[in-house]
Amino acid sequence: MSVYADAYFLRLKEILSNDFEVSKKLMGSDLFHELVVDYHQAHPPSSPNAAWVGKYFAAYISSISRWNEIVGLESMAALEWASNEVVFEKWIDEVASAQLGSMTADALSASTFATDASVRFVRCEDLIEDLWLERDTLEELAVKASGTNAEKPWILVRRGNGGGIKFLRFSAGEKILWDEISQAQTLAEVCVKIEDSEEACASLAQLGLWSQIGLIKKIGKSSSSENGED
Amino acid sequence: MSFLGFGAGLRPPHYCDILEGRVRSVEWFEAISENFLGFKDSPEGRPLELLLRVRKDFPVVMHGVSLSIGGTDPLNMTYLSSLKELYAQVDPAWISDHLCWTGVHGHNLHDLLPLPYTRETVNHVASRIKKVQDFLGRQLTIENVSSYLSFSQSEMSEWEFLSEIYSKTGCGLLLDVNNVFVSAHNHGFDAEVYIRGLPMQAITQIHLAGHSSAEALLIDTHDAPVCEGVWDLYAFAIKHLGPISTLVEWDGNIPSFERLEEEVTHARNIALRTLKPGRASAASGRPGEDLHGSSRSAMAPPK
Numbered sequence: 001m002s003v004y005a006d007a008y009f010l011r012l013k014e015i016l017s018n019d020f021e022v023s024k025k026l027m028g029s030d031l032f033h034e035l036v037v038d039y040h041q042a043h044p045p046s047s048p049n050a051a052w053v054g055k056y057f058a059a060y061i062s063s064i065s066r067w068n069e070i071v072g073l074e075s076m077a078a079l080e081w082a083s084n085e086v087v088f089e090k091w092i093d094e095v096a097s098a099q100l101g102s103m104t105a106d107a108l109s110a111s112t113f114a115t116d117a118s119v120r121f122v123r124c125e126d127l128i129e130d131l132w133l134e135r136d137t138l139e140e141l142a143v144k145a146s147g148t149n150a151e152k153p154w155i156l157v158r159r160g161n162g163g164g165i166k167f168l169r170f171s172a173g174e175k176i177l178w179d180e181i182s183q184a185q186t187l188a189e190v191c192v193k194i195e196d197s198e199e200a201c202a203s204l205a206q207l208g209l210w211s212q213i214g215l216i217k218k219i220g221k222s223s224s225s226e227n228g229e230d
Numbered sequence: 231m232s233f234l235g236f237g238a239g240l241r242p243p244h245y246c247d248i249l250e251g252r253v254r255s256v257e258w259f260e261a262i263s264e265n266f267l268g269f270k271d272s273p274e275g276r277p278l279e280l281l282l283r284v285r286k287d288f289p290v291v292m293h294g295v296s297l298s299i300g301g302t303d304p305l306n307m308t309y310l311s312s313l314k315e316l317y318a319q320v321d322p323a324w325i326s327d328h329l330c331w332t333g334v335h336g337h338n339l340h341d342l343l344p345l346p347y348t349r350e351t352v353n354h355v356a357s358r359i360k361k362v363q364d365f366l367g368r369q370l371t372i373e374n375v376s377s378y379l380s381f382s383q384s385e386m387s388e389w390e391f392l393s394e395i396y397s398k399t400g401c402g403l404l405l406d407v408n409n410v411f412v413s414a415h416n417h418g419f420d421a422e423v424y425i426r427g428l429p430m431q432a433i434t435q436i437h438l439a440g441h442s443s444a445e446a447l448l449i450d451t452h453d454a455p456v457c458e459g460v461w462d463l464y465a466f467a468i469k470h471l472g473p474i475s476t477l478v479e480w481d482g483n484i485p486s487f488e489r490l491e492e493e494v495t496h497a498r499n500i501a502l503r504t505l506k507p508g509r510a511s512a513a514s515g516r517p518g519e520d521l522h523g524s525s526r527s528a529m530a531p532p533k
Contacts, residue, residue: 001379003378003379003444003447003449004341004343004378004379007341008339008340008341011340011341012340044337045337045338045339045340046336046337046338047338048264048267048295048296048306048309048338049264049265049267049296050264050338050340051265053340
Protein backbone atom coordinates (compact mmCIF):
# COMPACT_ATOMS: atom_id res chain seq x y z
CA MET A 1 0.00 0.00 0.00
CA SER A 2 2.83 2.38 0.77
CA VAL A 3 3.93 2.30 -2.86
CA TYR A 4 0.58 3.75 -3.88
CA ALA A 5 0.33 6.17 -0.97
CA ASP A 6 3.84 7.48 -1.51
CA ALA A 7 3.48 7.65 -5.27
CA TYR A 8 0.27 9.66 -5.01
CA PHE A 9 1.84 12.41 -2.96
CA LEU A 10 5.19 12.37 -4.71
CA ARG A 11 3.53 12.64 -8.12
CA LEU A 12 1.53 15.67 -7.07
CA LYS A 13 4.54 17.21 -5.41
CA GLU A 14 6.59 16.65 -8.54
CA ILE A 15 3.96 18.36 -10.67
CA LEU A 16 3.89 21.37 -8.36
CA SER A 17 7.68 21.43 -8.10
CA ASN A 18 7.89 21.65 -11.86
CA ASP A 19 5.17 24.27 -12.19
CA PHE A 20 6.37 26.38 -9.25
CA GLU A 21 10.09 25.89 -9.29
CA VAL A 22 11.01 29.46 -8.46
CA SER A 23 8.43 29.60 -5.68
CA LYS A 24 9.94 26.46 -4.26
CA LYS A 25 13.37 28.06 -4.32
CA LEU A 26 12.01 31.14 -2.61
CA MET A 27 10.67 29.17 0.35
CA GLY A 28 13.01 26.19 0.47
CA SER A 29 12.29 22.49 -0.02
CA ASP A 30 11.10 21.73 3.52
CA LEU A 31 8.54 24.52 3.67
CA PHE A 32 7.45 23.76 0.12
CA HIS A 33 6.81 20.17 1.16
CA GLU A 34 4.59 21.38 4.00
CA LEU A 35 2.78 23.75 1.67
CA VAL A 36 2.11 20.93 -0.78
CA VAL A 37 0.67 18.78 2.01
CA ASP A 38 -1.63 21.60 3.11
CA TYR A 39 -2.62 22.50 -0.43
CA HIS A 40 -3.65 19.00 -1.37
CA GLN A 41 -5.81 18.66 1.68
CA ALA A 42 -7.59 21.85 0.64
CA HIS A 43 -7.61 21.15 -3.11
CA PRO A 44 -7.38 17.46 -3.97
CA PRO A 45 -7.04 17.12 -7.75
CA SER A 46 -10.26 16.67 -9.67
CA SER A 47 -9.33 17.35 -13.30
CA PRO A 48 -8.47 14.41 -15.55
CA ASN A 49 -5.53 16.49 -16.73
CA ALA A 50 -2.69 16.45 -14.21
CA ALA A 51 -1.45 19.76 -15.60
CA TRP A 52 -4.19 21.46 -13.59
CA VAL A 53 -3.07 20.27 -10.18
CA GLY A 54 -1.62 23.72 -9.47
CA LYS A 55 -4.63 25.69 -10.57
CA TYR A 56 -5.50 26.99 -7.10
CA PHE A 57 -1.98 27.06 -5.72
CA ALA A 58 -1.45 30.83 -5.80
CA ALA A 59 -4.95 31.52 -4.51
CA TYR A 60 -4.41 29.08 -1.69
CA ILE A 61 -1.15 30.76 -0.71
CA SER A 62 -2.95 34.07 -0.74
CA SER A 63 -5.68 32.80 1.56
CA ILE A 64 -3.51 31.35 4.31
CA SER A 65 -1.56 33.71 6.53
CA ARG A 66 1.25 31.26 7.17
CA TRP A 67 2.04 31.25 3.49
CA ASN A 68 1.10 34.72 2.33
CA GLU A 69 3.48 36.20 4.87
CA ILE A 70 6.42 34.90 2.85
CA VAL A 71 7.46 37.94 0.86
CA GLY A 72 6.95 37.57 -2.86
CA LEU A 73 5.66 34.00 -2.68
CA GLU A 74 2.08 34.68 -3.64
CA SER A 75 3.11 36.87 -6.58
CA MET A 76 5.70 34.42 -7.78
CA ALA A 77 3.30 31.49 -7.59
CA ALA A 78 0.70 33.45 -9.53
CA LEU A 79 3.33 34.45 -12.03
CA GLU A 80 4.55 30.93 -12.54
CA TRP A 81 1.03 29.64 -12.93
CA ALA A 82 0.28 32.35 -15.47
CA SER A 83 3.31 31.38 -17.48
CA ASN A 84 2.13 27.77 -17.37
CA GLU A 85 -1.49 28.52 -18.06
CA VAL A 86 -0.82 30.72 -21.04
CA VAL A 87 0.18 27.60 -22.93
CA PHE A 88 -3.30 26.24 -22.28
CA GLU A 89 -5.26 29.47 -22.63
CA LYS A 90 -8.56 29.26 -24.36
CA TRP A 91 -9.08 30.99 -27.67
CA ILE A 92 -10.59 34.41 -27.35
CA ASP A 93 -11.70 36.97 -29.84
CA GLU A 94 -9.02 38.23 -32.14
CA VAL A 95 -8.08 41.85 -32.15
CA ALA A 96 -6.71 43.34 -35.33
CA SER A 97 -3.36 45.07 -35.23
CA ALA A 98 -5.06 48.41 -35.78
CA GLN A 99 -7.12 47.82 -32.68
CA LEU A 100 -4.02 46.76 -30.83
CA GLY A 101 -2.35 49.96 -31.88
CA SER A 102 -5.23 52.06 -30.66
CA MET A 103 -5.42 50.43 -27.26
CA THR A 104 -4.38 52.59 -24.38
CA ALA A 105 -1.69 51.46 -22.05
CA ASP A 106 -4.27 50.78 -19.36
CA ALA A 107 -6.40 48.72 -21.72
CA LEU A 108 -3.40 46.79 -22.92
CA SER A 109 -2.21 46.03 -19.45
CA ALA A 110 -5.71 44.86 -18.52
CA SER A 111 -5.89 42.49 -21.45
CA THR A 112 -5.69 38.76 -21.45
CA PHE A 113 -3.12 37.35 -23.79
CA ALA A 114 -4.03 34.12 -25.50
CA THR A 115 -1.93 31.51 -27.13
CA ASP A 116 -1.73 30.85 -30.78
CA ALA A 117 -0.06 27.58 -31.65
CA SER A 118 1.36 29.05 -34.81
CA VAL A 119 3.54 31.46 -32.92
CA ARG A 120 5.71 28.60 -31.86
CA PHE A 121 6.95 28.10 -35.35
CA VAL A 122 9.75 30.47 -36.19
CA ARG A 123 13.07 30.08 -37.86
CA CYS A 124 15.49 28.44 -35.48
CA GLU A 125 18.45 29.89 -37.34
CA ASP A 126 17.42 33.39 -36.36
CA LEU A 127 19.42 34.56 -33.43
CA ILE A 128 17.22 35.22 -30.48
CA GLU A 129 18.98 38.48 -29.69
CA ASP A 130 18.34 39.66 -33.22
CA LEU A 131 14.69 38.79 -33.00
CA TRP A 132 14.06 40.73 -29.87
CA LEU A 133 13.29 44.39 -29.93
CA GLU A 134 13.18 46.11 -26.66
CA ARG A 135 10.74 48.87 -25.90
CA ASP A 136 10.53 50.68 -22.65
CA THR A 137 6.96 51.72 -22.68
CA LEU A 138 3.58 50.31 -23.53
CA GLU A 139 3.00 53.20 -25.89
CA GLU A 140 5.96 52.25 -28.01
CA LEU A 141 4.61 48.73 -28.27
CA ALA A 142 1.29 50.08 -29.40
CA VAL A 143 2.89 52.31 -32.03
CA LYS A 144 4.98 49.44 -33.28
CA ALA A 145 2.03 47.09 -33.39
CA SER A 146 -0.14 49.49 -35.32
CA GLY A 147 2.19 49.35 -38.28
CA THR A 148 2.38 45.59 -38.54
CA ASN A 149 0.63 42.86 -40.37
CA ALA A 150 -2.07 41.27 -38.29
CA GLU A 151 -1.19 37.91 -39.75
CA LYS A 152 2.23 38.06 -38.20
CA PRO A 153 1.87 36.81 -34.67
CA TRP A 154 3.87 38.04 -31.76
CA ILE A 155 5.69 36.61 -28.88
CA LEU A 156 5.73 38.91 -25.96
CA VAL A 157 7.16 39.16 -22.52
CA ARG A 158 5.30 41.64 -20.43
CA ARG A 159 6.66 42.89 -17.18
CA GLY A 160 4.59 44.70 -14.68
CA ASN A 161 5.75 47.10 -12.01
CA GLY A 162 7.20 49.40 -14.62
CA GLY A 163 9.46 46.71 -15.98
CA GLY A 164 8.61 47.50 -19.57
CA ILE A 165 7.90 45.19 -22.42
CA LYS A 166 9.95 43.11 -24.74
CA PHE A 167 8.40 41.73 -27.82
CA LEU A 168 9.15 39.82 -30.95
CA ARG A 169 7.48 39.54 -34.27
CA PHE A 170 8.12 36.75 -36.70
CA SER A 171 6.66 34.76 -39.56
CA ALA A 172 4.52 31.83 -38.56
CA GLY A 173 4.63 28.28 -39.78
CA GLU A 174 8.28 27.92 -40.62
CA LYS A 175 10.24 26.70 -37.73
CA ILE A 176 10.14 26.38 -34.06
CA LEU A 177 10.82 28.54 -31.14
CA TRP A 178 9.29 25.65 -29.28
CA ASP A 179 12.69 24.09 -28.73
CA GLU A 180 13.73 27.26 -26.97
CA ILE A 181 10.70 27.39 -24.76
CA SER A 182 9.11 24.00 -24.49
CA GLN A 183 12.06 22.43 -22.78
CA ALA A 184 11.96 25.09 -20.14
CA GLN A 185 9.86 23.85 -17.27
CA THR A 186 9.74 27.09 -15.33
CA LEU A 187 9.45 30.76 -15.86
CA ALA A 188 13.06 31.21 -14.87
CA GLU A 189 14.15 28.77 -17.52
CA VAL A 190 11.94 30.43 -20.08
CA CYS A 191 13.56 33.74 -19.24
CA VAL A 192 16.98 32.17 -19.57
CA LYS A 193 16.03 30.81 -22.95
CA ILE A 194 14.65 34.09 -24.14
CA GLU A 195 17.00 36.55 -22.59
CA ASP A 196 20.08 34.39 -22.32
CA SER A 197 20.61 35.90 -18.93
CA GLU A 198 20.46 33.84 -15.78
CA GLU A 199 21.20 36.97 -13.79
CA ALA A 200 18.06 38.66 -15.01
CA CYS A 201 15.99 35.67 -14.01
CA ALA A 202 17.56 35.45 -10.61
CA SER A 203 16.72 39.11 -10.04
CA LEU A 204 13.23 38.53 -11.24
CA ALA A 205 12.77 35.66 -8.85
CA GLN A 206 14.17 37.55 -5.91
CA LEU A 207 12.07 40.59 -6.51
CA GLY A 208 8.94 38.65 -7.22
CA LEU A 209 8.10 40.93 -10.10
CA TRP A 210 5.02 40.24 -12.07
CA SER A 211 5.79 39.10 -15.52
CA GLN A 212 3.97 37.24 -18.15
CA ILE A 213 5.23 35.11 -20.94
CA GLY A 214 2.71 35.47 -23.68
CA LEU A 215 2.50 33.97 -27.08
CA ILE A 216 -0.06 36.22 -28.63
CA LYS A 217 -1.95 36.74 -31.73
CA LYS A 218 -5.27 37.28 -30.12
CA ILE A 219 -5.94 39.71 -27.37
CA GLY A 220 -9.08 39.90 -25.32
CA LYS A 221 -10.19 42.77 -23.17
CA SER A 222 -10.89 40.99 -19.95
CA SER A 223 -9.10 41.62 -16.72
CA SER A 224 -5.56 40.31 -16.62
CA SER A 225 -6.35 38.74 -13.24
CA GLU A 226 -8.50 36.23 -15.09
CA ASN A 227 -5.37 34.76 -16.56
CA GLY A 228 -4.52 33.10 -13.32
CA GLU A 229 -8.03 31.97 -12.45
CA ASP A 230 -10.43 30.92 -15.10
CA MET B 231 -6.44 -3.75 -36.29
CA SER B 232 -3.70 -2.54 -38.60
CA PHE B 233 -0.04 -3.09 -37.83
CA LEU B 234 1.54 0.33 -37.47
CA GLY B 235 5.07 -0.85 -36.90
CA PHE B 236 7.25 0.65 -34.16
CA GLY B 237 6.34 3.86 -32.37
CA ALA B 238 7.10 6.13 -29.45
CA GLY B 239 5.15 8.12 -26.91
CA LEU B 240 4.73 11.74 -27.96
CA ARG B 241 6.38 13.93 -25.31
CA PRO B 242 7.01 17.71 -25.30
CA PRO B 243 10.83 17.56 -25.28
CA HIS B 244 10.68 15.82 -28.66
CA TYR B 245 8.18 18.06 -30.45
CA CYS B 246 10.94 19.98 -32.17
CA ASP B 247 12.67 16.85 -33.48
CA ILE B 248 9.41 15.47 -34.79
CA LEU B 249 8.11 18.62 -36.42
CA GLU B 250 11.47 19.45 -37.95
CA GLY B 251 11.66 16.06 -39.65
CA ARG B 252 14.36 14.42 -37.57
CA VAL B 253 12.42 11.18 -37.23
CA ARG B 254 14.35 8.21 -38.53
CA SER B 255 13.05 5.09 -36.86
CA VAL B 256 9.71 5.89 -35.26
CA GLU B 257 6.74 5.11 -37.48
CA TRP B 258 3.87 6.26 -35.30
CA PHE B 259 3.14 8.14 -32.10
CA GLU B 260 0.94 7.68 -29.11
CA ALA B 261 -0.38 10.87 -27.52
CA ILE B 262 -1.83 11.21 -24.03
CA SER B 263 -5.46 12.18 -24.61
CA GLU B 264 -5.84 14.27 -21.47
CA ASN B 265 -3.05 16.62 -22.50
CA PHE B 266 -5.10 17.82 -25.44
CA LEU B 267 -8.54 17.92 -23.88
CA GLY B 268 -10.61 20.84 -22.73
CA PHE B 269 -12.78 20.46 -19.66
CA LYS B 270 -15.66 22.30 -18.17
CA ASP B 271 -13.60 23.62 -15.27
CA SER B 272 -10.40 24.20 -17.19
CA PRO B 273 -9.33 25.81 -20.42
CA GLU B 274 -8.11 23.74 -23.28
CA GLY B 275 -5.21 21.37 -23.17
CA ARG B 276 -2.08 21.82 -25.15
CA PRO B 277 -2.83 23.39 -28.49
CA LEU B 278 -4.31 20.75 -30.71
CA GLU B 279 -2.54 22.25 -33.69
CA LEU B 280 0.65 20.66 -32.43
CA LEU B 281 -0.85 17.20 -32.40
CA LEU B 282 -2.52 17.72 -35.74
CA ARG B 283 0.80 18.65 -37.31
CA VAL B 284 2.26 15.38 -36.07
CA ARG B 285 -0.82 13.60 -37.33
CA LYS B 286 -0.22 14.93 -40.85
CA ASP B 287 2.96 12.91 -41.09
CA PHE B 288 2.39 9.95 -38.78
CA PRO B 289 -0.34 7.62 -37.58
CA VAL B 290 -1.37 8.63 -34.07
CA VAL B 291 -2.96 6.56 -31.32
CA MET B 292 -4.70 8.28 -28.42
CA HIS B 293 -3.94 6.86 -24.98
CA GLY B 294 -5.94 7.92 -21.94
CA VAL B 295 -5.05 7.85 -18.26
CA SER B 296 -8.20 9.05 -16.53
CA LEU B 297 -11.10 6.96 -17.81
CA SER B 298 -11.22 5.02 -14.54
CA ILE B 299 -12.97 2.14 -16.24
CA GLY B 300 -12.87 0.12 -13.02
CA GLY B 301 -14.02 2.94 -10.78
CA THR B 302 -17.28 3.14 -8.90
CA ASP B 303 -18.01 6.80 -9.67
CA PRO B 304 -20.40 7.15 -12.60
CA LEU B 305 -18.66 7.46 -15.95
CA ASN B 306 -17.65 11.08 -16.48
CA MET B 307 -19.75 12.00 -19.50
CA THR B 308 -18.17 15.45 -19.80
CA TYR B 309 -14.80 13.80 -20.07
CA LEU B 310 -16.12 11.27 -22.58
CA SER B 311 -17.70 14.01 -24.68
CA SER B 312 -14.38 15.81 -24.79
CA LEU B 313 -12.67 12.59 -25.80
CA LYS B 314 -15.17 12.01 -28.57
CA GLU B 315 -14.62 15.49 -29.92
CA LEU B 316 -10.85 15.06 -29.76
CA TYR B 317 -10.97 11.74 -31.58
CA ALA B 318 -13.10 13.27 -34.32
CA GLN B 319 -10.38 15.83 -34.95
CA VAL B 320 -7.33 13.58 -34.63
CA ASP B 321 -8.73 10.44 -36.24
CA PRO B 322 -6.49 8.12 -34.23
CA ALA B 323 -5.76 4.59 -35.42
CA TRP B 324 -7.26 3.38 -32.15
CA ILE B 325 -7.91 4.58 -28.62
CA SER B 326 -6.88 3.09 -25.34
CA ASP B 327 -6.91 3.46 -21.57
CA HIS B 328 -6.02 1.32 -18.59
CA LEU B 329 -7.71 -1.53 -16.76
CA CYS B 330 -7.77 0.19 -13.41
CA TRP B 331 -9.48 2.85 -11.35
CA THR B 332 -8.05 6.35 -11.01
CA GLY B 333 -10.27 8.19 -8.58
CA VAL B 334 -13.22 8.25 -6.26
CA HIS B 335 -15.86 10.78 -5.25
CA GLY B 336 -14.79 13.13 -8.03
CA HIS B 337 -11.16 13.22 -6.94
CA ASN B 338 -8.57 12.18 -9.49
CA LEU B 339 -5.64 10.35 -7.93
CA HIS B 340 -3.55 10.46 -11.10
CA ASP B 341 -2.50 6.89 -10.53
CA LEU B 342 -3.46 3.59 -12.10
CA LEU B 343 -4.88 1.54 -9.25
CA PRO B 344 -5.45 -2.22 -9.43
CA LEU B 345 -8.74 -4.07 -9.30
CA PRO B 346 -9.81 -7.25 -7.54
CA TYR B 347 -10.15 -9.98 -10.14
CA THR B 348 -13.62 -11.21 -9.29
CA ARG B 349 -16.67 -12.12 -11.32
CA GLU B 350 -18.42 -9.07 -9.92
CA THR B 351 -15.59 -6.83 -11.14
CA VAL B 352 -15.64 -8.45 -14.58
CA ASN B 353 -19.32 -7.61 -14.91
CA HIS B 354 -18.81 -4.10 -13.59
CA VAL B 355 -15.89 -3.29 -15.89
CA ALA B 356 -17.43 -4.99 -18.92
CA SER B 357 -20.62 -3.01 -18.47
CA ARG B 358 -18.67 0.25 -18.36
CA ILE B 359 -16.52 -0.66 -21.36
CA LYS B 360 -19.63 -1.38 -23.38
CA LYS B 361 -21.11 1.95 -22.40
CA VAL B 362 -17.93 3.75 -23.38
CA GLN B 363 -17.69 1.93 -26.69
CA ASP B 364 -21.33 2.67 -27.44
CA PHE B 365 -20.92 6.33 -26.58
CA LEU B 366 -17.70 6.78 -28.55
CA GLY B 367 -18.90 4.60 -31.39
CA ARG B 368 -15.64 2.71 -31.59
CA GLN B 369 -13.64 -0.04 -29.96
CA LEU B 370 -11.77 0.74 -26.77
CA THR B 371 -8.43 -0.92 -26.15
CA ILE B 372 -7.58 -1.73 -22.55
CA GLU B 373 -4.07 -1.93 -21.10
CA ASN B 374 -2.90 -4.14 -18.25
CA VAL B 375 -1.35 -2.06 -15.47
CA SER B 376 1.56 -2.87 -13.20
CA SER B 377 0.61 -3.49 -9.57
CA TYR B 378 2.17 -3.63 -6.15
CA LEU B 379 -0.59 -5.33 -4.24
CA SER B 380 -3.20 -7.97 -4.92
CA PHE B 381 -6.61 -8.60 -3.42
CA SER B 382 -7.36 -11.65 -1.32
CA GLN B 383 -10.86 -11.55 -2.84
CA SER B 384 -9.56 -12.24 -6.36
CA GLU B 385 -11.11 -15.31 -7.93
CA MET B 386 -8.99 -15.57 -11.07
CA SER B 387 -5.62 -14.57 -12.51
CA GLU B 388 -5.10 -11.23 -14.21
CA TRP B 389 -4.86 -12.82 -17.65
CA GLU B 390 -8.08 -14.74 -17.04
CA PHE B 391 -9.69 -11.49 -15.96
CA LEU B 392 -8.53 -9.75 -19.15
CA SER B 393 -9.80 -12.65 -21.24
CA GLU B 394 -13.19 -12.45 -19.57
CA ILE B 395 -13.36 -8.72 -20.20
CA TYR B 396 -12.50 -9.25 -23.84
CA SER B 397 -15.05 -12.01 -24.34
CA LYS B 398 -17.82 -9.85 -22.84
CA THR B 399 -16.99 -6.61 -24.63
CA GLY B 400 -14.94 -7.26 -27.76
CA CYS B 401 -12.52 -4.59 -26.59
CA GLY B 402 -8.93 -4.56 -27.74
CA LEU B 403 -6.06 -5.39 -25.42
CA LEU B 404 -2.90 -3.34 -25.08
CA LEU B 405 -0.25 -5.67 -23.75
CA ASP B 406 2.26 -3.74 -21.69
CA VAL B 407 5.14 -6.17 -21.57
CA ASN B 408 6.98 -4.14 -18.96
CA ASN B 409 3.91 -4.16 -16.73
CA VAL B 410 3.65 -7.92 -17.04
CA PHE B 411 7.34 -8.20 -16.16
CA VAL B 412 6.98 -5.87 -13.16
CA SER B 413 3.82 -7.50 -11.83
CA ALA B 414 5.20 -10.99 -12.39
CA HIS B 415 8.17 -10.07 -10.23
CA ASN B 416 6.05 -8.40 -7.57
CA HIS B 417 3.42 -11.14 -7.34
CA GLY B 418 5.47 -14.17 -8.26
CA PHE B 419 3.61 -15.39 -11.32
CA ASP B 420 5.11 -16.62 -14.59
CA ALA B 421 5.15 -13.82 -17.17
CA GLU B 422 5.12 -16.23 -20.09
CA VAL B 423 2.10 -18.06 -18.70
CA TYR B 424 0.40 -14.66 -18.46
CA ILE B 425 1.07 -13.85 -22.12
CA ARG B 426 0.10 -17.32 -23.32
CA GLY B 427 -3.14 -16.97 -21.38
CA LEU B 428 -4.30 -13.88 -23.24
CA PRO B 429 -6.64 -14.04 -26.23
CA MET B 430 -4.07 -13.27 -28.94
CA GLN B 431 -6.65 -12.10 -31.44
CA ALA B 432 -7.55 -9.23 -29.09
CA ILE B 433 -4.06 -7.78 -28.76
CA THR B 434 -3.83 -4.51 -30.63
CA GLN B 435 -0.63 -3.03 -29.34
CA ILE B 436 2.40 -3.65 -27.17
CA HIS B 437 4.00 -1.21 -24.74
CA LEU B 438 7.63 -1.32 -23.72
CA ALA B 439 9.20 0.82 -21.01
CA GLY B 440 11.83 0.93 -18.33
CA HIS B 441 11.26 0.38 -14.63
CA SER B 442 13.14 0.76 -11.38
CA SER B 443 13.46 -1.26 -8.22
CA ALA B 444 12.64 -0.36 -4.65
CA GLU B 445 13.72 -2.98 -2.14
CA ALA B 446 11.91 -6.17 -3.13
CA LEU B 447 9.55 -4.52 -5.59
CA LEU B 448 9.88 -3.40 -9.17
CA ILE B 449 8.21 -0.06 -9.87
CA ASP B 450 6.85 0.95 -13.26
CA THR B 451 8.58 4.32 -13.54
CA HIS B 452 9.17 4.72 -17.29
CA ASP B 453 12.37 6.58 -16.48
CA ALA B 454 15.01 4.22 -17.77
CA PRO B 455 15.89 2.12 -20.82
CA VAL B 456 14.01 -1.11 -21.35
CA CYS B 457 15.87 -3.82 -19.40
CA GLU B 458 17.12 -7.10 -20.84
CA GLY B 459 14.46 -9.12 -19.06
CA VAL B 460 11.71 -7.05 -20.69
CA TRP B 461 13.37 -7.33 -24.10
CA ASP B 462 13.45 -11.09 -23.67
CA LEU B 463 9.80 -11.14 -22.68
CA TYR B 464 8.99 -8.94 -25.67
CA ALA B 465 10.72 -11.44 -27.96
CA PHE B 466 8.65 -14.19 -26.38
CA ALA B 467 5.46 -12.19 -26.88
CA ILE B 468 6.22 -11.41 -30.50
CA LYS B 469 7.11 -15.02 -31.19
CA HIS B 470 3.83 -16.09 -29.66
CA LEU B 471 1.60 -13.36 -31.05
CA GLY B 472 3.17 -12.41 -34.36
CA PRO B 473 3.68 -8.80 -35.47
CA ILE B 474 2.00 -6.39 -33.09
CA SER B 475 2.28 -2.60 -33.24
CA THR B 476 4.91 -1.82 -30.64
CA LEU B 477 5.55 1.40 -28.77
CA VAL B 478 8.30 2.55 -26.43
CA GLU B 479 7.26 4.81 -23.54
CA TRP B 480 9.75 7.05 -21.72
CA ASP B 481 8.24 9.53 -19.26
CA GLY B 482 10.90 10.34 -16.68
CA ASN B 483 14.52 11.35 -17.25
CA ILE B 484 13.41 11.73 -20.82
CA PRO B 485 16.39 11.28 -23.15
CA SER B 486 17.10 12.87 -26.50
CA PHE B 487 14.86 11.83 -29.34
CA GLU B 488 17.85 10.13 -30.91
CA ARG B 489 18.28 7.95 -27.83
CA LEU B 490 14.58 7.15 -27.77
CA GLU B 491 14.83 6.07 -31.38
CA GLU B 492 17.60 3.66 -30.44
CA GLU B 493 15.11 1.87 -28.20
CA VAL B 494 12.53 1.81 -30.96
CA THR B 495 15.13 0.45 -33.39
CA HIS B 496 16.09 -2.20 -30.87
CA ALA B 497 12.45 -3.29 -30.62
CA ARG B 498 12.28 -3.52 -34.40
CA ASN B 499 15.49 -5.56 -34.54
CA ILE B 500 14.18 -7.99 -31.95
CA ALA B 501 10.99 -8.39 -33.94
CA LEU B 502 12.97 -8.91 -37.13
CA ARG B 503 15.13 -11.56 -35.50
CA THR B 504 12.17 -13.25 -33.88
CA LEU B 505 9.81 -13.13 -36.79
CA LYS B 506 11.93 -14.65 -39.47
CA PRO B 507 10.13 -15.06 -42.80
CA GLY B 508 7.47 -17.68 -42.66
CA ARG B 509 7.32 -17.83 -38.91
CA ALA B 510 5.05 -14.94 -38.16
CA SER B 511 1.82 -16.20 -39.59
CA ALA B 512 2.55 -19.72 -38.47
CA ALA B 513 3.07 -18.49 -34.94
CA SER B 514 0.16 -16.14 -34.77
CA GLY B 515 -2.31 -17.77 -37.06
CA ARG B 516 -3.24 -14.29 -38.24
CA PRO B 517 -3.94 -14.17 -41.92
CA GLY B 518 -2.17 -11.46 -43.85
CA GLU B 519 0.36 -10.77 -41.15
CA ASP B 520 3.26 -12.73 -42.46
CA LEU B 521 6.33 -10.58 -42.84
CA HIS B 522 6.18 -11.22 -46.53
CA GLY B 523 3.13 -10.22 -48.44
CA SER B 524 1.89 -7.93 -45.70
CA SER B 525 0.71 -4.53 -46.81
CA ARG B 526 3.03 -3.16 -44.18
CA SER B 527 6.67 -2.65 -44.96
CA ALA B 528 7.04 -1.49 -41.41
CA MET B 529 9.53 -4.05 -40.26
CA ALA B 530 12.07 -1.89 -42.02
CA PRO B 531 12.78 1.68 -40.90
CA PRO B 532 10.70 4.30 -42.70
CA LYS B 533 13.59 6.45 -43.85
